[in-house]
Amino acid sequence: MATSDLQVKWLLFLKADSETKLEELAMSEPTIRKAVNVLEFLSQDAEARRLYEMREKALKDEVSMIEGAKEEGKAEVARKMIAKEMDISLIVELTGLSVEEIEKLKQQPH
Numbered sequence: 705m706a707t708s709d710l711q712v713k714w715l716l717f718l719k720a721d722s723e724t725k726l727e728e729l730a731m732s733e734p735t736i737r738k739a740v741n742v743l744e745f746l747s748q749d750a751e752a753r754r755l756y757e758m759r760e761k762a763l764k765d766e767v768s769m770i771e772g773a774k775e776e777g778k779a780e781v782a783r784k785m786i787a788k789e790m791d792i793s794l795i796v797e798l799t800g801l802s803v804e805e806i807e808k809l810k811q812q813p814h
Contacts, residue, residue: 782809 713733717740720726730737746753778799785795786809795806 779805779809782806783812786810 710733713729713736717726717729717736720729726740726743730740746756778801782795782799782801782805785798786806792803792806795801796803799806801809
């Protein structure tokens with residue numbers, strides 16, 4: 705199946721306004737069938753939906769924590785580079801921090 709055909713089917717899935725249309729799409733595409741099954745499962749069971757939402761929140765929180773740790777790691781490396789009086793342009797290049805962020809780090813007590 706051409707990619708554009710699959711994309712059209714997914715768009716129709718997202719816009720489907722009846723069970724009949726969903727069922728027709730599900731019959732023609734296995735991945736859409738799976739999505740319909742998950743959708744039906746989640747819509748029928750409030751507890752499953754609550755657990756799903758909790759899991760999604762936990763995953764987003766984990767990604768946020770990882771991103772925060774990465775930024776803190778960059779800041780720590782930049783502090784060490786500042787302490788060694790390295791050129792700001794080199795610190796920017798190696799850490800990906802902006803000049804403004806590095807200037808703020810320079811102002812913070814060690």
